[in-house]
Amino acid sequence: MNPQKIAVLGPGSWGTALSQVLNDNGHDVRIWGNNPEQIAEINEKHTNTRYFKEVVLDEKIKAYDDLEDALANVNAILFVVPTKVTRLVAKQVAQVLKHKVHVLHASKGLEQGTHERISCILEEEIPAEYRDEIVVVSGPSHAEETIVRDITLISAASNNHDEAKYAQQLLSNDYFRLYSNTDVIGVETAGALKNIIAVGAGALHGLGFGDNAKAAIITRGLTEITRLGVAMGAKPLTYSGLSGVGDLIVTGTSVHSRNWRAGDALGRGEKLEDVERNMGMIIEGVSTTKVAYELAQQLHIDMPITETIYKVLYEGMDARAGILDIMRRETREENEFSN
Template sequence: MSDKVTVLVAGSWGTALASVLAANHSEVYLWTRNSDQAAEINKSHTNDQYLPGIILPSNIVATTDMESAVAGSKAVVIVAPSSGMRQVAHSLKQYWKEDMLCVHATKGFETETMKRMSTVISEELGIAEGNVVVLSGPSHAEEVVRHCPTTVVVASPDDKAAAAAQELFINNDFRVYTNRDLIGVELAGALKNIIALGAGLSDGLGFGDNAKAALLTRGLAEISRVGVEMGANPLTFSGLAGIGDLVVTATSQHSRNWRAGSMLGKGIPLSEVLESMGMVVEGIRTTQAAYAISAKLGVQMPITDQIYHVLFKDRSPRSAVESLMGRDRKTEMEAISQETWEQWHS
């Protein structure tokens, strides 16, 4: 069997995962639309726009030709931004083979349809959603590419597919667990970006650790509430894809979502924040999708609601915090439904 693996899109996370794969496999192809970026990776073994100062393994081959990138691969790892996932998956369709393993590592929704990434991929490739594996967990690209110890989860209802993805990635620096809860892992990875934006807002306002701890705790409850409503296992949100990824994304300056929130909290307009970032801030699109999802399902997401109004309705960050602090009195467990409580403790 071929030992070739393909990664689609050479952003920071795609490049970092290609680096992990290059330690395990003889051939790793990294597809990009940018010919200058491909030339840089092949000649200098760097991708300075996204991971400055990092030397990449020499067995990573970059190309702008998707056909040559995918041909003969045993697995394709899609790391496109959520806004571009459908287009990338559509382009992949003509080169797709049934015996290939499909893994995605994108944390977001398709904003227009509110669909998860595995749904988008399955629709475009014409495969069952259960045949798509999602990789998620606490994993800054800047640390993964430097071989810092990292632990993630791969999820699929198909045990063989999850085990194959685990085998694809796992090594001494990159530990991989399996999980059957595809929906929960995808939702946790996407929704925590909203709470990370909120944590950045809080820090930008100078509100301190007490406020951020409360935000993360109530944010996790909010994520779990909507996740269970959408069919996720509540225990998933206590794992790597849930609390693990939430903590790392909401507390680190590596996090684009935290940085964007911090700038907004300091009064910088959203347009200037996005211009200065230079990379996709998934939490912004995810906030739009989650706001619509909460309205559709009738599930309360008060933190998401306030961040949505900060991002898109010109509410000031300070006013948003005041609204959250002034909500009606509740018991801590009041917002958890009896059904969710029973699932959690069954």
């Protein structure tokens, strides 16, 4: 692939890591953000110490706080902003974009209120004449590992296979590999919903439970994720892949995961508002729990783990009492999909 001009929207940990991947592949990378001090740090010191204390970025990576400048003559835009501001940023992009581009996103969440997936938001806010089909970049990936060029394998999903192939060629290299996929609904819902289970897995750890409980919540959590995703139109097989079970494992078992760390703190008795303040970063699993709970009610999908986490987060239920409620549920057939 010839070198491309890429605007990465969002200078957080994952946006920064993906910017380095793109730079390593010889592309012209522009990171856009709205924090002038952070932008200045990237340009002047070539660091982003809020997320990576000891990483020095290539000086060719440039940061912008002016969106129109960042988007000038780019071939592609990669959204890596929190779910709650995706619509706002997409509206801003639509106002200043002057030519057709490839549009990708690497965020994981569902919008509160509308319950919409991120690709749907981007489709609604960016006119079709300015973009091709959206590409979803998702899978088992800690920014802390990708930034040091540890091996990472993820998925690129789009309704247009050529667009998925474009993302593969754009990002793949010796340490970062993408597999194409056409199940956008499956890849997006898997990436969003696994954050809920990661909060629960962290809470189990904080409460003092061991590996048996960890295995239980991951496997039964995957069942819930698949159940809801299929009801929304996804393909069941997607949840057995990188964006499904792969991402669930890496997020539900690691201290790198802010969702796991948030759950761990809740399990140790900290209050949610304190956890969110101390984290200093968006905990997507908290807002996604509310959306998933509402969707499950709407679609009549049984999601006991998600429902329990919702009650802990939003109704003040004691986490240990919630676990007992699940354990005392009527026994079921394991492979009975509707249960």
